[in-house]
Amino acid sequence: MTHPLAPLARALAQRSARYVLIGVSGANLYGPGGQAVFTTDDIDLFLPPDPDNLVHAWSACEEAHLEIWLSDEPLDRPRDRRVAERIVERSALTRATGQDDLMVDLTLVMKGFDFEDVWAERRTFIIEGVPVPTARLLHIVTSKHATGRPKDQYFLATHRDALEQLLKKGE
């Protein structure tokens, strides 16, 4: 079964689009073999505030047969630099959706962090032969803590408990 992110990651890599995987999907990649995986409905990609890069990311989404949304409406066409500049000015989120309820958020904001700092310390994991730049786990949990939403607090508490158990087992 194909990883839901693989086709998009491949198209992003072909365009040299810069992004890092963040959120629960990113945190899940750090769990020791097959454990500490938390359910999530979406995949969060953190992008730099660069209109050209955003256009490349949208183009990759289209190649991966994903629909692109701004709020509740399809993103305007043509999806060019002019539209991307407006999105970057507002630090707005665009969302790509696809088969099997796949939902990929293209965010320009990661609470408490600048893109370049996260990018500089990224790990590049491999998923189905495709490189997937992933934020440091420390950056992911620190950002979730800074966000302070109840669901993030709950994730952090559960995540800590799961990691404690896993690392105890490994000792």
Place this chain on the structure above:
Amino acid sequence: MERCLAGLRQAAEFVKSYRFEMTDDYLSLIVRLEALPQNQSGADKSGRWRGSRRYAESLIARATLLPRNL
């Protein structure tokens, strides 16, 4: 019933006021996890999404009910 409702109200208050603490112990746990060999760049993570809800649902959707052997 009243006791149940009071319990739920208490739980809701607790959730509202709960604040996760980034303790030194937790941060050292994260650093230990990041330092594992399997969490370095180049590691293959192809199988790491299989605990996701979507994966579980895809398995359920493909499941076939078989008559039970009695």
